[in-house]
Amino acid sequence: MSVSFNIAADLDAALQAAALAAGIDGADVFAPEVRTADPRNGDFQSNGVLGYAKARKLNPRAVAEKLVVALAPGVRDRCDVTIAGPGFINFTLKPATLLAWLRAFDSEDHLRAGAAAAHAGQTWVVDYSSPNTAKQMHVGHLRSAVIGEAICRMLAFTGARVIRDNHLGDWGTQFGKLIYGFKRWADPAALAADPIEELERVYKLGHAATPDDSPELNEARAELVKLQNGDPENFALWKKFSDVSLAAFQQIYDRLGIAFDHCLGESFYNDKLDRVYRELTETVPPIAEVSEGALVVFHLEHPRFKTQPFLIRKGDGASNYGSTDLATALYRAEHFRADGIVVVTDFRQGDHFEQLFLTVKKWFAAKKYRLPELHHVTFGAVTGEDGKALKTRDGGVIKLKALLDEAVDRAFAIVSEKNPELSELERREIARTVGLGAVQYADLSQNRSSNYVFSWEKMLALDGNTAPYLLYAVARIHSIFRKLEIAPSDVSTESIASMLETPAELSLARKLTKFPDGLRLATESLRPHFLSLYLYELAGEFSAFYTADKVAVDELPVRARRLLLCARTLVTLETGLHLLGLRTVTRM
């Protein structure tokens, strides 16, 4: 039996064909709207008949009846079809169909091959993390990095060529003060020991020593002008700041499984800004205009941006983030030939990116440049359990490194308590995976647009929608295969599998076939929590199956089919968790 990756799409096409075959009025515009159903109603449901029948004053159940009769015979062979309620068409996959799907999609590679149609041939640039150089990454940098990486992996899995671009904040007025402070107070020993720490220290000194309207501030500005004019000494300093910062960032990225293809920061676009100014002012009518000395864009069609300007060059002629972000959009469209651009930042930059995208659309239209899809992926704040911004006990900023260390330490304590017989080395390794995974997963498992309450206790809990719960399911499945001395990937043991039969077997198998749906939802909406939710529900189905039906039974055909379910659950959980950026364990 041949079965396709996305069964819902298949059924949708089948119903469309049935509409044509039945010769119903307006069959060419009929949209079946097949989607996954509540399990109580079946595997998939078609909702399209209701709206269609209503618009033509027909009886929806009669229309549904016609369609079901006209369905190609193959559909009835693969699933039970019923009409329910006011005119829903329900499809319940037969056990043989479930088994056929599970046999077809038996590895991460086969799942990927099935999923790759969604973005095949497309190039997507994802801009995430994007910290400022010469500063520590802190807790506020976590969400962009974690969400951005998950989005990259999902896009790549669904067929896209993904370019990971770290848009560093490596240019701007703060470097005048930093150089000013560095030249006076930098301590070589401290710099060697912890460069970022030392840079932050001298920046603070530089900032404090250059109050507004002071002669010292003018000196700091002079350092900035020298840097911007290519002064060798200042440029060398700036380069050093960038290098040590990137090296420090990379230590964090390594722990989170992140590897950027490019780190094209703001400085990279310095020589690309004049073109932006020129092209935005040379159109007729011009897109940008001078207002109060600055170059700005108003969007007259917009209720707010008709009076709230988008600043693209400062009054003193200097660039700002509006300038560089415009140049960045052009570079990504021209140089990378991007079909889509995703920028992952917190929601407070919403106005900026709305204005940016409006401007880019007008600009590209005027110059006849190909316009990529533009997405600003926003997320809410990370707060403590009191609802306020997350701080250390003394009110300071929590460094990302310290936060990740604590996650691993806490996980180590839990693993050591639950599984003291494992070697310390193995417990350390497990703690890394579980601790970091818990932090990542806590961020990914909830809708990114709401604020996120940071709670060690909740993210490290073994119950509920957490990384430890999912990893526990993974570990238990590995444990079964270990005990039976079979490799999960060894498909040959499955050849004698008998037909799926028990309620728990069928329920788990049905959930497994919904992986395409969870992945599609998460990828289309750029919201990884849809994939998390699916994985959590899958792990739940597995735990119920594990309790209800023993795998290692004496009847070999029964054992084989249950092992098949275990192997597929394992592949799906591991694939899904890897897509979210987590590592997995074989025991914990």
Place this chain on the structure above:
RNA sequence: GGACCUGUAGCUCAAUUGGAUAGAGCACUUGGCUUCGAACCAAGGGGUCGGGGGUUCAAGUCCCUCCAGGUCCGCCA
């Protein structure tokens, strides 16, 4: 003043982007290990989906309007 986000069980969050009886975890009550990892599973109680109007065969979801919290609005990003 304008705009955006959020508001769902006591608490933390979901709800396939308009579908059928709004679901999980925590907490509370009860049951299940001489059997593959009980870090688990099964069952129970718990709801004016912030309030009110509207659109629709169908609204937690869309529109309007209030209320509450958060955020942004010219030379930071």
